[in-house]
Amino acid sequence: MEVKSPLTGGMIIAFAVITGIVIGLLFGALGTLIALILIPVVIFLVLYLIWAPHGIFAFFLEEGYAKIIMEGNSFYDMHIKRKGKYLIDNYDVVDEGSIWPRKKLPFTIFGMVPYLWPFRKVYTYNQRWVKFKDGVKEKREEVLDHVIIMPYVYGVEVKDAETEGKVPVDMMIEVETEIFNPYKAMFQIKDWNAAMTSWIEGATRDFVSQNSYEQIIKGELSENFKGHIINKVEKTLEKYGVKINNMAVIQVVPSNAEYEKATQQRIIEERKKEATIVRAEADAQKEAIARMGSALQMVASATGQTVEKLNKELEANPSALHTKYKEQFTVAMDLVNRNMAIDGKAYFEMNMPNNTSGGGTDFSNMLGAIIAANKIIEQQKKEPSKSDPPSSKGEKVYTRQEIDDLIAWGKKQRKQ
Known part of the structure; x- marks a missing residue:
């Protein structure tokens, strides 16, 4: 060309x-x-x-890039173009508004910078780097006539890094870097990207060797890993005009296929276990909400309050509400639990009265009262009371007289 x-x-x-x-x-x-x-x-x-x-007789500056001018085989000058940044005399790229004096800007014609070609030329170099796309490594190589001074993400692949237990893993790491001094990056180290890759690979192997296979494969130490790499690499890299903005592990897999298969199976089993626990907790929470809702209706009917008012008091101060209506709540929850036990929705433990003589009259009376309470609840499900309208569709509703009878029965049972 x-x-x-x-x-x-x-x-x-x-x-x-x-x-x-x-x-x-x-x-x-x-x-x-x-x-x-x-x-x-x-x-x-x-x-x-x-x-x-x-780059013949002139060149264009592109946003986010630096151009280096060579005279023979020696560095001659450099120009950059990046919004919010400018170049200073030591070729650091700094933020607008910094205290450092700005390097002299080049003469331009419609964005074109003329220079004495062929005595001077735009610096070109061969760049090799790695990118990851959908978990697949892509090796790239290109002859460039510019230096990227905006943030750019490079890939680093680490193969067969051994964990604390000598289990080898392969890792894919993405590193966002930013060149803040193009002169140092190009001329004070042979290949800054290759050097960075080597340093990160060494630091990664060091970190992996200090941690277990399970911790590495599950990504539990991502922040610790990031801190370890930056601590090991960043200061050295900054000597050559490059800084690390961010980094992330995008993939960790066992190097051995058998380990990978076993790991996948273990993860599946753990997720099934977690799903079972979550489902059980949800069912328990649902049952608890149902019990509390029924108890609130009973207390509301017994005290002449509305369910909405009791709900507000419950949200504001649960302890105060329980203390205020402790007796009513105690009886109500007892009745709700007994009712759910009869429905087969909860474990039911009945405390038998001491007096079981006379054909178990006390036990019969207790069971009869519980069945009666259950019938009241079932009837209210089908035919809501006309005197006390339901607060919402499908809720269990009790009349004042029914609740008073049940509370009186509960008191009687506790005195026996």
């Missing part, structure tokens, strides 16, 4: 010059004037459209 471009541009300019001479000869002074206008315009267009994009 670089050889073809000057030849192509040169041919166009030569054609324009020849055309201008012919026009000048044919049309005299007018033709000469036209030629003098035509030839510079053509030269500028060739420079702007053909040569400058290839």
Whole structure:
């Protein structure tokens, strides 16, 4: 491209010059004037459209990049373009508003920076790096004529890192870096990206060797890992004009296929166990809510309060509400638990009275009262009381007289 471009541009300019001479000869002074206008315009267009994009006689600055100018084989100058940043004399890229004096800006024509090519040239170099896409490693290689000074994410792959228990794992790590001094990154180390990759790989192996396979594979130590890597690598990397903004482990798998299969099976079993526990907790919570709802209705009916008012008091101060209506709540919860036990929805433990003589009359009376309470609840489900309208559809509702009878029965049982 670089050889073809000057030849192509040169041919166009030569054609324009020849055309201008012919026009000048044919049309005299007018033709000469036209030629003098035509030839510079053509030269500028060739420079702007053909040569400058290839760094010949001029170049364009792109947002987020730095361009380095070489004179022979030596560094000559550098220019950058990044919103909110500027270059200082030691070639650090700093934030706008910093106290450091700004390096002299280059002369530009419509965004184009002219320079003395071929005595000076735009610096080019071969860059190799790794990217991860959908968990797949992609190796990339390209000849670049710019330096990336905006944040960029590189991939680091670590193979066969042994855990504390000597279990090998493979890791994929993404590292967001930012070059803050392009001169140091390009000329004070041979290949900063390769060096960074090597340093991170070594620090990763060190971290993995200090932790168990289970901790590594589950990602339990992600923050500790990040801190370990940055602590080991960042200071060294900053000597060469590069800083680490962020990093993350995107994949950890056992190096051995048998370990991977066993790990996947263990994870599946653990998730099933967790799901069972969550489901059981949800069922228990649902049952507790149902019990409390029924108890609140009983207390509301017994005290003349509304369920809505009791709910507000419960949310504001549960202890105060329980103390205020302790007797009513005690009896109500006892009746609710007994009712749920008869329905088969809860474990039922009945305390038998001491007096069981006479054919178990006391036991019969207790069981009869519980069955009666259950019938009241079932009847209320089908036919809500007209005198006490339900607070919401499907809730158990009790009349004042029914609750008073049940509370009186509860008191009697506790005195026996």
